[in-house]
Amino acid sequence: MPIIALLINACVAFTGFYLISKVFHSQLFFSSRGRGVLIGILAGLLGLFLMFNGVEVNESVRVDLRHLPLVLLAFYGARLPLFVATAFIGSTRFLFGVTDQAVIAFVATWFVSIGMLWIHRRLAERVFLQSMLLNVWALSVISVAVLINLGWSVAYFTLIATIWTVGMSVGLLSSALTIDLEQTTRQSKDYKQSAERDHLTGLFNRRVWDRYTSELGTKQRTYNVLALDIDHFKRVNDTYGHANGDLVLQRFAELLLIETRSHDLVARIGGEEFVILMYDLPVEKVEKVAERIRKRIEHEVFVLNDFPPIHITASIGIAHGKSEPIQKMTEAADDALYEAKHSGRNQVVLTNVNERSLVLN
Incomplete structure (x- = not known):
């Protein structure tokens, strides 16, 4: 039928x-x-x-x-x-x-x-x-x-x-x-x-960062960890309010995505603290990328609600290494970021973790 x-x-x-x-x-x-x-x-x-x-x-x-x-x-x-x-x-x-x-x-x-x-x-x-x-x-x-x-x-x-x-x-x-x-x-x-995503910026959160980077030390591969921090961000919140501070963070995150490759891992791990994982870039190249990011942020006009637009700057610390544990690379990137901030801010500082290990040994 x-x-x-x-x-x-x-x-x-x-x-x-x-x-x-x-x-x-x-x-x-x-x-x-x-x-x-x-x-x-x-x-x-x-x-x-x-x-x-x-x-x-x-x-x-x-x-x-x-x-x-x-x-x-x-x-x-x-x-x-x-x-x-x-x-x-x-x-x-x-x-x-x-x-x-x-x-x-x-x-x-x-x-x-x-x-x-x-x-x-x-x-x-x-x-x-x-x-x-x-x-x-x-x-x-x-x-x-x-x-x-x-x-x-x-x-x-x-x-x-x-x-x-x-x-x-x-x-x-x-x-x-x-x-x-x-x-x-x-x-x-x-x-x-x-x-997996930070609710404000849409970037990956710390949980994803930890998961993706947990086994980096076992891979025979060169990689870079960039630690970024917005200079004087507390002043932005105090002067213009937390709502405008959120706008700055959102635009900052957008700029990071624009200036990085699609396969780079970009995450927000704290208030104004961001990290980027970049594979297979030599020292000279990763420094140029970080400097490009720094300049883009410095020249960007950040639009606020009920206030005139503002400019901000960011400090960047880079850890460059091969087959190094992520904890070691993160500490090196944080140290480089600390040096950038205490050397006047709005700077890029790089640490070659493998070379530093040889000196220490």
């Missing part, structure tokens, strides 16, 4: 939804583009399975639930995966033969996807309504495509009634499943960020 076959396909589609959603939210891929192509291929394969297991109405007309993976991708607003899956699903329809019905199905598949992107843009914040309208739009286009193939007949109305009954039932369940997966993933990300 057509309805039984469509329900079995719906169960397969739900499993595919779950797997594709997991890949969509995964951070294990080298680029967002590569992940997008992979998601599009997976959705296309799911659509191909649903197509091959569709209901054959007659020798030239088949009905299936291939639109469901497209609904999922449109719900996420995943344009690249949606186009990849649409091209995949639409083209493979010709595996059943190059016929007028195949051409109609190809055009209808693209029409479904383009319309769903429009719906997503208009209703992105109203997730349940959006998801249901995506299904309604897809079923409407399918109904027109089937009408072109079958014409007005009792068989057409019987088939369309089955398609809409199963399609809307599956659409309701798939909407609930997709929304639940999305909310669960967002909550998980929020909890993780709350545990």
Whole structure:
């Protein structure tokens, strides 16, 4: 019976939804583009399975639930995966033969996807309504495509009634499943960020810093620890208020992210105390980077609320070494920072931990 076959396909589609959603939210891929192509291929394969297991109405007309993976991708607003899956699903329809019905199905598949992107843009914040309208739009286009193939007949109305009954039932369940997966993933990300990020600046906190640096001494790799401190920050809080002090800290953190590489570890470990971990930079290069950061902060205009903009400066201590325990490197960076502050502030001081160890020995 057509309805039984469509329900079995719906169960397969739900499993595919779950797997594709997991890949969509995964951070294990080298680029967002590569992940997008992979998601599009997976959705296309799911659509191909649903197509091959569709209901054959007659020798030239088949009905299936291939639109469901497209609904999922449109719900996420995943344009690249949606186009990849649409091209995949639409083209493979010709595996059943190059016929007028195949051409109609190809055009209808693209029409479904383009319309769903429009719906997503208009209703992105109203997730349940959006998801249901995506299904309604897809079923409407399918109904027109089937009408072109079958014409007005009792068989057409019987088939369309089955398609809409199963399609809307599956659409309701798939909407609930997709929304639940999305909310669960967002909550998980929020909890993780709350545990790993400084609430004010968005930088990593001390917990993350300790975790990432705990085994540095066992790696045969050169690295640098930069300790940074805003000069006379207490004066900023006392003069302009703690709210403006927070604005200064937030902009300071933004500047650190701008002036460092994406794979450098930048963390806030105290009130106005920041640290940066930089791998594989020689002494000359890390000094230039630190000096660039110092100058950027010195020349930056920090905008405050209800007060004129101000300028601040920062002192930076650097510990340079290879295969040294993080505790030793941190102490060396703190010592260098202390020297910078007591030598007039707004300076960069570097300590080569390996050379210092040789002198001490």
